[in-house]
Amino acid sequence: MIYFDFAATTPLDSDVAEVFVQASTEFYGNSNSLHDIGGQSQDLLENCREELANLLGVNKKGLYFTSGGSEGNFLAIEALLSALKKPGKHIIAGMAEHSSIHGVLSRLEGYTITFLPLNSSGLIDIEELEHSLTPETILVTVQHVNSEIGTIQPVERIARICQENDIHFHSDFVQSFGKIDLKKVAPLVSSFSFSGHKIYGPKGVGGAYIDPAISWRPFFPGGSHERGFRPGTVNVPAIAAMTAAAQKIHTQLFDSKDKFIALRAALMETLEPIKELVHIHQADQSSQLPSIIGLGISGIEGQWMMLECNRYGFAISTGSACQIGMQTPAKVTEALGLSLQVAKEFIRISFGKSTKMEDVVKLGETIVDIVKRFKN
Structure with missing residues (x-):
């Protein structure tokens, strides 16, 4: 995993x-x-x-x-x-x-x-x-x-x-x-x-x-x-x-930031084949923590995507762990003014110090494959 x-x-x-x-x-x-x-x-x-x-x-x-x-x-x-x-x-x-x-x-x-x-x-x-x-x-x-x-x-x-x-x-x-x-x-x-x-x-x-x-x-x-x-x-x-x-x-703050910016860019690039379906909720780089990516994939519920990723060996989430047990959409989706349907599409991917570039690419490719199979 x-x-x-x-x-x-x-x-x-x-x-x-x-x-x-x-x-x-x-x-x-x-x-x-x-x-x-x-x-x-x-x-x-x-x-x-x-x-x-x-x-x-x-x-x-x-x-x-x-x-x-x-x-x-x-x-x-x-x-x-x-x-x-x-x-x-x-x-x-x-x-x-x-x-x-x-x-x-x-x-x-x-x-x-x-x-x-x-x-x-x-x-x-x-x-x-x-x-x-x-x-x-x-x-x-x-x-x-x-x-x-x-x-x-x-x-x-x-x-x-x-x-x-x-x-x-x-x-x-x-x-x-x-x-x-x-x-x-x-x-x-x-x-x-x-x-x-x-x-x-x-x-x-x-x-x-x-x-x-x-x-x-x-x-x-x-x-x-x-x-x-x-x-x-x-x-x-x-x-x-x-x-x-x-x-x-x-002691690792600056090196970690550069690493996470590169990992974020790699995931975005890997998701290019389905970019018309992906909406990333983010600010510009000066107001964005690069290690957290909140996104939605049009037409696919986040909980289903999370379970599919889990089946393929990737642990992602649908928002704050303190909220998930309540089976309600992430609070941020309400704050962003998203409809209930769009809110249910939300997933979160977050990086840490052990995250490797090849694993990020693998995750992105897996998400692309899951979406393509779902849409066919």
């Missing part, structure tokens, strides 16, 4: 696995315990916090470790809502946000929420965002990179608008962490989330950043871990492994 679903999750890097085992066996103490073994675990935890803060260009005092991106999104938004810059009950969110964002917004009572669609390039329309602002707007939440089509949202411009209007800005960095240099954008937002398993780290670990200038209140009362941000014993081995994964992937 050749894997093309790296946007969903990644295999654990072998060097990172060694770090996890070493931390589990040598730094096993509870980081809150006052004895020396606990102190060693606490020292490792704070070293990881400092290293990740340096990679992200933020103050380590605002960095908190969580069980992953979904929990990070939930707790960050709740933290911002506990410490508003001004009174109000209006929130603006991207229509294509991750299901964890929709989940936290759906449970809020008494708030008005405006969901912004994406334009034909898969981007938030800045003018529409500005027109949606009201004196009551207190929070904007827009993901940095869309997990289903890989478009990179204009976080810098959105952050500037929010700052000018005393509005908190949360951004889901799960798909951009380890794939884009975040040092310029991370300090501009009120909060962001990230995850370990998208960058060849372990599952079940991630984090959230809250601007240290924000005096938030804990969502869970009485928690002593992570300065009250969340309850539960801190998973120091997983945090150490995620930090090692982040360090490793950051």
